[in-house]
Amino acid sequence: MPFLDQLNPKQQEAITSVQGPVMVVAGPGSGKTRVLTYRIAHLVSIGVPSYQILALTFTNKAANEMRNRIVSLVGDKSRSLWMGTFHSILARVLRAECASIGYTRSFSIYDSQDSLALIRSVMKDLAISPQQFNPQAIRSRISGAKNQLVLPPDFAASDLFEEKTALVYSEYQNRLEASDAMDFDDLLLKPIEAFRLQKKLLEKYQERFRFILIDEYQDTNHAQYVLIKLLAQKYRNVCVVGDDAQSIYAFRGADIRNILDFQRDYPDSTIIRLEQNYRSTKTILAAADQVIKHNSEQIAKNLWTENSEGEKITLLSCRDDRDEGMAIVARIHAESRRLKLDLRDFAVMYRMNSQSRSLEDALNQNNIRYIMVGGVRFYERKEIKDVMAYLRLLVNPKDDESFRRIVNYPARGLGETAVARLSDFASSNSVSLLHAAARAPEIPKISGKARDALSRLAAMLLKYQSLVGQMSPSEISRALIEEIGILHLFKEEATEEAMARWENVQEILSAITAFTAEQPGAPLEDFLQEKSLLSDADEWDDKKNAVTLLTLHSAKGLEFPVVFITGLEEGLLPFSRSHTPDAADLEEERRLYYVGLTRAMRKLYLSYARSRYRFSEVSHQSPSRFITEIDDSLLESEDRQTSPTGFPPTARMARMRRRPAEVFSDPMPDYDYDSEEALRVGRQVLHEVFGEGKIVQLSGKGESLKAVVEFSTAGKKNLMLKYAHLKLL
DNA sequence: CTCAAGTCTCCGAAC
DNA sequence: GAGACTTGAG
Numbered sequence: 001m002p003f004l005d006q007l008n009p010k011q012q013e014a015i016t017s018v019q020g021p022v023m024v025v026a027g028p029g030s031g032k033t034r035v036l037t038y039r040i041a042h043l044v045s046i047g048v049p050s051y052q053i054l055a056l057t058f059t060n061k062a063a064n065e066m067r068n069r070i071v072s073l074v075g076d077k078s079r080s081l082w083m084g085t086f087h088s089i090l091a092r093v094l095r096a097e098c099a100s101i102g103y104t105r106s107f108s109i110y111d112s113q114d115s116l117a118l119i120r121s122v123m124k125d126l127a128i129s130p131q132q133f134n135p136q137a138i139r140s141r142i143s144g145a146k147n148q149l150v151l152p153p154d155f156a157a158s159d160l161f162e163e164k165t166a167l168v169y170s171e172y173q174n175r176l177e178a179s180d181a182m183d184f185d186d187l188l189l190k191p192i193e194a195f196r197l198q199k200k201l202l203e204k205y206q207e208r209f210r211f212i213l214i215d216e217y218q219d220t221n222h223a224q225y226v227l228i229k230l231l232a233q234k235y236r237n238v239c240v241v242g243d244d245a246q247s248i249y250a251f252r253g254a255d256i257r258n259i260l261d262f263q264r265d266y267p268d269s270t271i272i273r274l275e276q277n278y279r280s281t282k283t284i285l286a287a288a289d290q291v292i293k294h295n296s297e298q299i300a301k302n303l304w305t306e307n308s309e310g311e312k313i314t315l316l317s318c319r320d321d322r323d324e325g326m327a328i329v330a331r332i333h334a335e336s337r338r339l340k341l342d343l344r345d346f347a348v349m350y351r352m353n354s355q356s357r358s359l360e361d362a363l364n365q366n367n368i369r370y371i372m373v374g375g376v377r378f379y380e381r382k383e384i385k386d387v388m389a390y391l392r393l394l395v396n397p398k399d400d401e402s403f404r405r406i407v408n409y410p411a412r413g414l415g416e417t418a419v420a421r422l423s424d425f426a427s428s429n430s431v432s433l434l435h436a437a438a439r440a441p442e443i444p445k446i447s448g449k450a451r452d453a454l455s456r457l458a459a460m461l462l463k464y465q466s467l468v469g470q471m472s473p474s475e476i477s478r479a480l481i482e483e484i485g486i487l488h489l490f491k492e493e494a495t496e497e498a499m500a501r502w503e504n505v506q507e508i509l510s511a512i513t514a515f516t517a518e519q520p521g522a523p524l525e526d527f528l529q530e531k532s533l534l535s536d537a538d539e540w541d542d543k544k545n546a547v548t549l550l551t552l553h554s555a556k557g558l559e560f561p562v563v564f565i566t567g568l569e570e571g572l573l574p575f576s577r578s579h580t581p582d583a584a585d586l587e588e589e590r591r592l593y594y595v596g597l598t599r600a601m602r603k604l605y606l607s608y609a610r611s612r613y614r615f616s617e618v619s620h621q622s623p624s625r626f627i628t629e630i631d632d633s634l635l636e637s638e639d640r641q642t643s644p645t646g647f648p649p650t651a652r653m654a655r656m657r658r659r660p661a662e663v664f665s666d667p668m669p670d671y672d673y674d675s676e677e678a679l680r681v682g683r684q685v686l687h688e689v690f691g692e693g694k695i696v697q698l699s700g701k702g703e704s705l706k707a708v709v710e711f712s713t714a715g716k717k718n719l720m721l722k723y724a725h726l727k728l729l
Numbered sequence: 730c731t732c733a734a735g736t737c738t739c740c741g742a743a744c
Numbered sequence: 745g746a747g748a749c750t751t752g753a754g
Contacts, residue, residue, distance in 0.1 A: 096735090111744085249743080374743085411732075413730090415730060418730085
């Protein structure tokens with residue numbers, strides 16, 4: 001094995017122990033990707049047919065890069081290995097096996113936006129008030145149930161909110177199935193259901209996937225865990241790679257217990273620890289280690305590196321978010337000259353997408369090229385979703401959610417009432433909205449104008465639908481877009497925004513053309529499904545020489561010579577909605593911070609702003625506890641308001657905390673409770689509609705005194721006290 | 730009944 | 745700061 005000698009003994013062991021279950025605990029920068037790549041190459045080189053290998057990665061981009069690397073190591077015979085994200089691999093399995101679960105191969109995949117729209121529509125039909133029961137909350141509760149493999153009949157409600165959720169859940173699932181559509185959770189749930197019910201089918205895939213590898217195992221959820229358990233049952237050649245310290249997706253159902261359960265399920269498993277870090281300086285690694293030691297739950301690790309000591313970590317104390325942007329720009333200028341780096345060597349990370357704005361402004365003003373990972377994703381833009389909805393209807397005429405989306409776009413005089421009549425007709429005749437529209441003349445109580453519009457729309461869509469087999473995806477989309485005329489509409493509008501939309505629609509047309517060129521003969525539904533499953537990181541163009549802006553979440557798996565972690569402020573990082581973050585949440589926030597810290601190779605910057613625009617209001621921030629979790633000896637600081645260097649960070653921060661009003665240019669807002677003597681955070685109150693609740697936050701004064709109240713049934717509400725008429729309990 | 734403009738609400742990280 | 749919801753004119 002010629003490539004083995006480039007690796008350390010632990011890595012070699014992880015690559016060559018191919019029989020039986022293996023768990024690799026891989027610290028950051030320990031060469032995990034290399035291990036996965038070489039392990040697969042090794043499997044192929046010892047004669048395992050590549051189609052028997054299933055490798056589940058965190059992004060499709062990572063999968064493609066790894067695949068190319070493997071091909072370059074062991075040749076073309078490795079091409080046909082199954083590698084991709086859980087969702088894209090399973091979509092592929094579902095396309096092949098759709099008949100046995102009552103779907104067609106061109107089923108639609110609903111993203112969270114689509115799914116929320118469907119939930120709203122279900123709630124409307126069930127007369128459940130979205131004011132009283134937050135559709136988002138219901139959606140995430142349903143998603144949670146699905147991740148736990150709890151189906152509507154088994155969903156046990158323990159309070160009013162859950163009773164409503166149960167009703168919505170069951171109808172939501174009916175509507176998805178009737179629309180030949182699945183949400184992201186179904187892509188996991190449906191195969192598991194099928195495997196459990198159909199022994200033959202499970203055996204088929206157990207035979208196919210004899211060697212299973214899973215990257216980022218710490219971020220798998222219960223459904224993924226069960227799926228792997230089913231598939232690996234027979235041959236037990238399963239290799240999981242992960243790092244508990246980098247688990248950052250509990251909010252979407254990831255379960256750290258999967259790591260512990262792995263050892264229980266496979267007591268004979270080999271455990272290999274990769275503890276040598278090849279990425280970062282000693283300073284950066286030490287800081288990361290100090291931070292993560294504050295967490296109580298973790299597998300003990302002893303990370304080390306042969307890399308140099310490196311430079312100190314620089315803390316930038318900024319006046320506000322604009323100043324933070326300017327400070328970072330200045331440092332990018334200075335460091336690119338000093339360290340002879342390209343723009344692509346810099347990454348700026350933040351907790352939430354909205355923080356990117358002030359950073360973008362600063363970069364734009366200074367003509368520094370940047371690219372953003374995530375944010376408003378291409379395929380989530382309105383105009384793109386509209387075009388995709390039209391295309392989805394061509395391959396899946398039952399897709400009612402897509403129909404609703406485009407029924408009056410562009411405007412055809414079809415309003416809420418017309419759609420309601422159409423919808424009634426469709427459900428009483430058990431047909432899709434599109435097919436109901438085709439029978440518009442039969443629909444009762446509908447205006448002549450609406451009738452014509454529906455007939456015309458249906459006729460157009462059915463016409464293109466019949467052409468799907470005869471024209472290429474690219475030809476048919478161009479013809480359809482032309483007939484809808486949206487490009488002309490954008491041109492006429494001629495605003496900057498409309499031109500951007502015009503460009504985006506052109507871009508998606510090019511994407512379809514590229515798809516047709518790359519995969520001649522592949523049907524349109526493959527394009528649609530592929531694009532539904534792109535991740536933020538997949539859309540990241542790392543070839544461009546530009547500064548990368550990204551959230552800490554999407555930074556996972558990446559590395560950069562210079563990293564800026566911004567917004568180190570209490571409430572933002574660690575993020576919390578209340579003043580006292582939950583201990584479990586705090587630990588997850590700390591892991592997220594740890595992920596950010598360990599992305600840096602040579603130089604790390606931390607920054608915070610003393611005030612920041614949040615929800616179009618100025619809010620005053622105190623520095624994050626996460627700063628003080630790094631030892632002073634590893635830090636140096638630049639205070640943007642006083643002197644460029646000066647005080648050691650902790651001393652200076654302490655001074656600021658003690659006397660905020662004198663140090664800050666704006667005084668801290670002081671809530672005036674005097675006029676509303678009895679109102680305090682923590683008080684129990686009664687509201688006419690929402691019932692009993694507890695005040696969790698107060699803001700504003702006098703007339704505009706506002707309170708955030710946590711109700712036991714209705715969740716959190718933001719109330720103007722002038723109108724809310726709360727009774728104290 | 731529809732549409733555009735205006736108002737209000739909500740706000741996290743994402744496959 | 746975006747999207748859902750409301751309002752008022754046609």
